[in-house]
Amino acid sequence: MQVKKASARSNLRTQFLPGWDARVAVLAVVVLVALLPVLLDSPFWMNVLVTAGAYSGAAIGLNLLTGYTGQVSLGHAAFLTIGGYAAGYFGASQGWPLVLWLGMGALCGAIVGGLLGPFALRVKGDYLVVVSLALLFITSHVVENWDSVTGGHDGISVSKAPLAIGPIDFGNLRLFGMEFSREEGLFYLAWLLVGIFAVIARNIVRSRPGRALQAIRDRDTAAEVLGVSSARYKIAAFVLSSSMAATAGGVIAVAQRFLTPNEPLAELFISIQFVAIIVVGGVATIYGSVVGAVLLVALPEVIKEYTHWFDFQVPFFDRPLVSSSGLDRGLFNPGSFSNLLFGLLLVGFLILWPRGIAGWMQSLRTLLRRKT
Amino acid sequence: MTSTELRIENVSFAVGGISILENVNLTVRPGELMGIIGPNGAGKSSLFNCISGIYMPTAGRISLAQQTLTGLSPVAVARRGIARTFQNLALFENLNVTDNLMLGRHRLMKTGFATAAFWFGRARREEVIHRQACSELVDLLGLGAAANLPVGLLPYGAQKRVELGRALAASPDVLLLDEPVAGMNIDETEQMATIIGSIHQQLNITIILVEHDVHMVVGLADRICAINFGQVVTVDEPQAVVSHPTVIEAYLGSEWS
């Protein structure tokens, strides 16, 4: 009996636990992330990485919804906004502690995500995309007009939101005799959340509920005939995904210190960015969400920082592609140039590499395995 | 063992004014292998869809062990222990063979999001037990080498077997097989017939088999039901059915001997 159990274990391990290579890779990334604030001495890039971390968390959520459950949503930005204002209201205005205001943000996101549930059940595919657009418009409208909570057009300050869990204060972090700035503390907070979300998502997708989500994505009738209630799992996917996005939105809000309402068009752009993140990183992979988020969050910043790389004359137009002199003489300003690149990246990946960077890694792995 | 008799009583089904099933009566005894034959468009698949809750019959009643199934959702029907395969494969193509079979066991497992997220206790135990069961099934179906491949990459015959395996994984009381050997070559057909036969004998579950390969149905079935134009022509012992004049005329053709 004992022997049989052990063999079952080892069987289990080879079947669905990560191999040693994946373990080493994960360990290396964890160590790198832990050391980054010590190694990297730039508040600017630290801030970019905080955003990248928060975006990674939200992207993991979107990947659960879109990549694993097959529900396309252009409303993801709305959940970040909801989480952000929850941080502003419960954290900064009401002074609730970190865990509570983050949790409240997640709860608000979950509730609004759950409200989308009935639509997800009745409305399919393309119609659902427009329902998610509706969410963007309605959220923007509410944020602009619910002055007592959101500050309306004037916005709301989030910088006072408490950042401490017990003795650990991410706003003023001291570890092993080292002092960390607010950015660095937030960096740890953001990436801690990424770690938690990644583990949760990974555990879910490899067990019963995650398989059910993927079954619904691939063939919902067949799933139902096996006893998988697509209603229940779709709603759960919306709730889970939106609460992750809202939590991430709270982190972005404290990093930005101040929130003002976005136009729906801007919100749509952020939502598209999230779709681009999971497409570039790899649909239906967890680590792909993180890779995609880091790349696409860094892209505009890199362009802004290194504008001179793109400051060359374009034939026919006799203007530089992007002007680094600050005057608006370039064909594109840095912002619109990076937006253009987003668009081109999205098209390029969708057509050429629909499985994203994760797909590259997969091919690389097969190639290496074949060689050895 | 409780009686898992499947009764189809006066079932009719129509779509957009077109009658597809008319007053179908059929009782499948516990542990019986019932073959269903009939020309294309006779309503065989629609009958399956009515049983599994995908279609709602316009009239009549379907029951399993005296419990009414009509009006239940496909999910609820599945929970009563009815599993099925589809005429045109309906696999989860991006998932591997094991995961497809594990989805068959969905109804037997309990892990929800909360327990799964933290991956200890029941989530882990359940996963081990059911994976063990699935890996036995994978070997039984001769799919061992392909266990970790996405089913979309497998050849057609293997996909058909995966689908059968997925239905079996649910440990059903009643198994509905919709043309399990359609499009298969002779070897694959024979292999599939052997598998179905041994499932029937060893697991003692009720099987309803829709198939065009009449030789195979005659060889396997305890009784055969012939359907034409949505109506039951006859239900009888295999030899009696294939020598029934209406069946020969409507379906088998004169060259059948």
Next chain:
Amino acid sequence: MSLRQRLAIIGSQFKKNADQPVELSSSRQLSSEQQKSLPQKSLPQTTVTYAVWILGALAAVLLVVSLADGGDGREKFLQLLVGGIALGSIYALLSFGFVIVYKATGVFNLAQGGFVLLGTYLAYQFYVDWGWIFGLALAATVIVMAAVGAGIERVVMRKMLTKPTFTAIMVTLAILIVLEQITRSIWNSPGLVLAAPWGTGRIQPGGVTIRYLDFWTVGFTFVLLGAFFLFFRYSRLGLGMRATAFDREVASAQGVRVGLSFALSWAIAAAVATVAGVLLTSRSGGALTPAVGYVALRAFPAMILGGLDSTGGAVAGGVIIGVAEVMVQGYVDVDWLGESFETVVPYLVMLPILLWRPHGLFGTKAVERV
């Protein structure tokens, strides 16, 4: 062979297919039923249905309004009604463009806003910057934009036909972004004005103020849409497009140039988007900003309301949404609903209707094949 015969042959081909002893499951019978209904589907009958719907919606609005207003504001109501129909015509044009693309290629085209944007700025270029006469400038813009639309279809979207819908939708989004950035980079100076020649004049029959603008908007729209309906009904190309929308493979087997139909659908979408953008800009007094592309997002509810695969529904949906939006703007003055509440009205109208009818008011329910 006359076109009518050709379409009849396509129709009979469907029947033949359906009768062939393949797998006549009920879902197939359902689709064969739909197929049989195609050649007989007569325009008048469906138009009557739409008219009933629109009149019903308007009557409901009228009832609410007369209750709220105490019968005092007949003039105001009629004025708003005209304004609403005018705005609705713009929505109708846009959603007509969406539906044409959706029917022909099965793609949900989110790039429509990009066409509005680029088209409007191009019209500005021809009309204001280069000083062409308005009609010529508009015609030139429409032709150029049709070419742009067809070109995008040929180069990018043609590759999307075999891809999952998710991919196709995201590619249209990417096209939206690219078109937007290109437009912004070419015309990057603020404060551009594209004033249409009909100016700001108005007439006042019986105390009701009606702007010339509204006349022109409605007139343009209905002439254009009428022309398209005739095109689809009587021209070789139009019938080819309908056949393509119906069943790509059968159409191409019958000698319809399917690729041409795809390209034409995008060309039409880009062309109507341009006209919509120009009309919309003149509604806002001619001030031209990149926000003009944003209107396409508000036209989505119109299209969804009508049903993705119903051109008549798109027009009806557009008018319903336009009227609802303007009526709300004119009548609803409730503090807690917030400023410019009318901008979310299209979506608020759409949501409950979708819950009630998940495929829109006039859309056909997708047949699930098992």
